[in-house]
Amino acid sequence: xxxxVETLRSLEEFDHILRDIETAxxxxxxxxxxxxxxxxxxxxxxxxxxLTRKVDPKLLAMYERIxxxxxxxxxxxVIREFCGxxxxxxxxxxxxxxxxxxxxxxxxxxxxxxxx
Amino acid sequence: MTLTSLLRPDRINxxxxxxxxxxxxxxxxxxxxxGDDADLLLATLTKRxxxxxxxxxxxxxxxxxxxxxxxxxxxxxxxxTKGVEYDSIDHKxxxxxxxxxxxxxxxxxxxxxxxxxxAMVCQELTKKKRLFDPQTPDDLIELVRSLEEKIR
Numbered sequence: 001x002x003x004x005v006e007t008l009r010s011l012e013e014f015d016h017i018l019r020d021i022e023t024a025x026x027x028x029x030x031x032x033x034x035x036x037x038x039x040x041x042x043x044x045x046x047x048x049x050x051l052t053r054k055v056d057p058k059l060l061a062m063y064e065r066i067x068x069x070x071x072x073x074x075x076x077x078v079i080r081e082f083c084g085x086x087x088x089x090x091x092x093x094x095x096x097x098x099x100x101x102x103x104x105x106x107x108x109x110x111x112x113x114x115x116x
Numbered sequence: 117m118t119l120t121s122l123l124r125p126d127r128i129n130x131x132x133x134x135x136x137x138x139x140x141x142x143x144x145x146x147x148x149x150x151g152d153d154a155d156l157l158l159a160t161l162t163k164r165x166x167x168x169x170x171x172x173x174x175x176x177x178x179x180x181x182x183x184x185x186x187x188x189x190x191x192x193x194x195x196x197t198k199g200v201e202y203d204s205i206d207h208k209x210x211x212x213x214x215x216x217x218x219x220x221x222x223x224x225x226x227x228x229x230x231x232x233x234x235a236m237v238c239q240e241l242t243k244k245k246r247l248f249d250p251q252t253p254d255d256l257i258e259l260v261r262s263l264e265e266k267i268r
Contacts, residue, residue: 016182025228029235032205033168072220115152
């Protein structure tokens with residue numbers, strides 16, 4: 001997987017973790033941070049911050065925009081040449097390029113990645 | 117949605133070989149995915165563990181995460197008689213593992229509800245000291261069913 005896509009994918013997974021751990025249902029289970037004295041949410045926010053520093057600011061802005069718009073599924077898998085986010089058929093050349101390059105869906109703008 | 121409806125005998129391994137956390141997570145993930153997908157799920161779970169262990173103590177661990185590779189809620193269960201070093205909050209070995217994987221968005225937030233239900237069922241399991249009672253995957257599903265009915 002392209003390194004930029006991998007970082008964006010990690011970022012999205014972090015955002016899902018953050019969204020969940022802020023809920024009362026999640027907190028009721030009793031998970032703790034690595035150091036029990038640390039605030040779990042702040043630990044996650046710090047880690048997210050570290051991750052965002054690895055992302056090109058323009059890409060990060062695109063990411064934030066798509067996340068705001070769709071609430072998730074920002075970085076999606078290409079499934080048989082279809083976008084895994086909006087399910088539109090992708091041009092073969094584009095679907096092929098996403099194996100090595102950072103490519104976005106021409107329809108929804110989501111970042112695409114390919115898994116064998 | 118009941119826990120029982122999410123459990124499948126072929127996704128329950130009552131004899132995990134793992135001695136440490138990474139191996140245990142690998143064994144659990146391989147019950148639901150193979151190849152590249154398994155590696156990506158493993159990376160998701162590892163990242164979550166880095167924030168804080170999902171070992172909630174008393175021999176129980178609930179590794180969990182949301183992944184773009186998952187379309188609907190999926191579970192796998194593992195048990196280790198000898199125990200796994202898991203950095204649990206009580207610093208004791210973990211014996212019973214409930215892996216929960218969810219899609220990035222799920223209607224009605226079933227993921228968090230399921231997480232809560234698993235935690236409650238596990239509390240009952242440890243309270244009644246029944247962690248090692250099930251001899252087969254079907255036994256475990258039956259036990260979860262009976263405990264789940266009590267917490268409804």
